[in-house]
Amino acid sequence: MFIINCPYCGDRDQSEFKAGGEAHIERPKQPTELSDDEWAEYLFMRKNIKGDQFERWNHTHGCRKWFNMVRDTSNDEIKLIYKMGEKPPTK
Amino acid sequence: MPLNLRVKSSNFIDETTKVSFKFNGKTYHGFKGDTLASALLANNVHLVGRSFKYHRPRGIMTSGSEEPNAIVQVGNDKTITEPNVRATEIEIYEGLEATSQNCWPSVNFDIGGINNFLSPLLPAGFYYKTFMWPASFWEKYEYVIRHSAGLGKSPTKPDTDIYDHKYVHCDVLVIGAGISGIIAAKTAAQNGFKTLLLDEKNELGGTTIYQNSDNFKIDNKISSGWLSDQINELKKLDNLEIKTRTSVASFHGYNYLLARENLTDHLSKDEKKNKIRQRLLKIRAKKVIVATGSLERPLVFDNNDRPGIMLSSAIKKYADYYGVICGKKNIFFTNNDSAYESAISLFKKGINVQAIIDIREKSNSSIVKEAENLGIKIYWSHSVVDTHGYKKLKQISIMQLSKDGQSFGGLNKTILECDCLGMAGGWTPAVHLFTQSGGKLKFREEDQVFIPNKYPSKQISIGSCNGDFELDNIIKNSSNDVKKFLNIDKTDFDNLSVITSKEASKKNIWLLPSDKAIGKTKPFVDYQNDATAKDIKLALREGFRSIEHVKRYTTTGMGTDQGKLGNMHALGIIADTTGVKMGEVGTTTFRPPYTPLTFGTIVGRNVGEYFDAFRRTPMNDWHINNKAEFENVGQWKRAWYYPQNNETMHEAVQRESLATRESAGILDASTLGKIDIQGSDASEFLNRIYTNAWSKLGIGKCRYGLMLNEDGMVYDDGVTTRLSENHYIMTTTTGGAANVMAKLEDYLQTEWPELDVYLTSVTDHFATATIGGPNSKKILNKLIPDLDLSNENFPHMSFKEAQIGKIKCRIMRISFTGELSYEINIQANFGKSLWEKCIEAGKEFNITPYGTETMHLLRAEKGFIIVGQDTDGTMTPIDLQMDWIVSKKKYDFIGKRSLYRSDTMKEDRKQLVGLITDNPKEVLEEGAQIVSELNQSPVQMLGHVTSSYYSPNLNKSIALAVVRGGKNMIGKKLFVPMKNKSINITVVDPVFLDKENKRLNA
């Protein structure tokens, strides 16, 4: 069970949080302009990589804020946590 | 009963306190401090159980938690009996009752023992092969197997014991209180670290604490004496908490560990009373030091499982620690020096040692020389090839090994008399917890062990679980590693003088040769699951290569002991047979828990009403007083129906439904989710999350909304009311409230942070009474005479603020039943009083309280959906024939784009329809399948019934259903095939009652 450093509350047990899938998938501004394939890409396609994954997490049993996390899925090491709206680190 | 199998030299047994206990119905005596195993051995009871598959007689093999054979059922009470407990871990107490498992009718005469003679018919993969074909035999096999397999009996009544959970935080957690654990714990605590030391045994000190040989000296003291001094000093330290009888079950990422603390299992029945039996510790440690020691390996040879065949180290412990003599004629069988420690220790106590059989050619270590000097007969280059005696070992046969150890140096077979054989096959580091935590192992070729390689968190392994087996190395390396790990300069253990015997030669043969063909032998690898070397070889011949596959096919390592003793041998035999290097075969995954946990410990206090929290409405007491039956909706307890005079549910619901449509009914709707929405962008926000338009909704007006997922599927629904320009109150379904709130917060925080919107969950703040029916207006008028209830002032789908007495309330004229209906919301603590006032005012109109079942029936008559009952996450609003609520004008809303995907636009999607039965009395089963042809093969399912009732207002059976292409099937005849009949149905419009909405606009 991870210890997650909520950017608003500090270190908390994983049981207080909920994972919210891949991060930085922005809702298209003009969905009606998109083809079925483009819309499906946004709607359904998610990465599932071994290694550093960008994820959304929510402090559901705490401040209820969403934030971003970079987690190595091979060993669950949390590499980085940053707030919603902040740019992902480039690497 | 004589206690004649003891030597008088144990410091750990209180021979002045006799303890009597029962085993298989017979009374025995042991002493305080005995385990069930040591006490039975002292009474010359070796045969304690039958093996799983062949039902072979089995005895006690070990002295610890790795025991594969001596697993017993404790207690015979229906509430507090526990199966699969290791006799080697049970501390005896007055009144203990234990029985053998897996044998019927008794351990001495076991019918299943016939499997032993049928064993050629029970090869590896027997279960898989048997059940492949023919399928119809499965039921018969299952019956037989369920009756003969299985270990122990589970209790049949609720557990009356108390269990507990506790969170524990520490700087340094030390697992295992053997010599390295003591070194680590003392060093950590002395240096200011808040330290927790755990050990599964009831005493600290591991195996060193009873090591009385002067071959092992620390600081010029015999090692046990030195360690005992250290423990005394340790116990005085402030920073240290010690928990014995505490077994670490699992080691997870981020140094999170679960451990079971056993508090009362060693106490007598009276002493146990009202005490917590076991406690699950949930430990967060900044640093973890694993000092779990190592497990002695058995040796794999023909018939290596008879009662009396034990681990060499266990025989030593029984003698040194418990003062118990395991055999009158003891022989040790070894590939290393540790058997010599055991033999010498026994010999010096005056216990007979017949011989040592050593597969090595020679060893010059000091301890071997000592054994030779004592005159113990040693058979070098010899191996045991067979054992004899059915319920107890009587003899062994030995032969001289060839140079390479794969065959024999001659045909001569020597038979030796022996009732106890100690196997010493080397040592396996207990790396289970390390690997559970994600650690990777490396293979050390010279002594064939897997040891920790890469640590996944702030942890180290020290002592023999890290591959250090000799006393000087253990002390030096443990001390150095702890220093480095905790960043400290020196410890009490630097530069200690240590005397130890150094091992001079090693030889390892995973499967010892036999003079018989392998098919005729039973060299057990996994004792508990009865997997032999023969089975492993068969699996390899049949093409299995991966260790994980071989393991499952042969069931090696899949017992409750997870193959703690035999897994290495299985790997070794695979490596030898396939010619792959042992390090490359890999290991199987060790899974938590290390030793089995009771369900009680896992559940802790979360039993009965504490299993899941209940939510109750403010009117709950009234419902109880009026004999309501309740149903669970999410965590809510909702009134389901109110039976009168022994009414059945059906009768009550029919009465409630009729009364509501004839005059008036009242429903407790407090559980509906309520979200307060404020902010200058509130209307825009609702526009985006609902399918219909909200900007033009007048203040004081209500509107029904459908909420979709981004995939276009209906997610939730409810009525939202505009209280003022920038203030709305949204209602959600009872079960969906929390998820809707979370979803709205998600969009606000992540997609549209620019919107000025504030959300507050106010579900618990309001209590809601819904009064409906033709007389509801009159009742409300009695309650609030000064409120103008005319259709002009207070039309359907509008809202008024009012006061009942001095208490403010919000009233929505909305309807889920199709009747004229008012929803009165009041501050929650006035909920019960509001309800009672409504009942009082409604008396003259026969106001009838109704529950969720009647609510469901009434809304079905009207064709209103229930999200989650008539929808299942695959229904769009178009599928529900609710096109009217989907705005064509709005540029975007959540889910809009998905409604135009080629798949969601298909004509033959399942669509909501109404169904009536040809026989109006026949009520369909919810979930029943719908077909158009009865004689098709395979039958094509068109859809299924989602809601079904007998309508007392229409005097016929009605149902809602989802049917492929149902929209265009109105009038069509279909069928609902049931087990013994088929029901004829007709597809109809889903609105059964008052299509013109005359009632709700009345």
Ligand SMILES: [Zn+2]
């Ligand atoms: Zn937080």
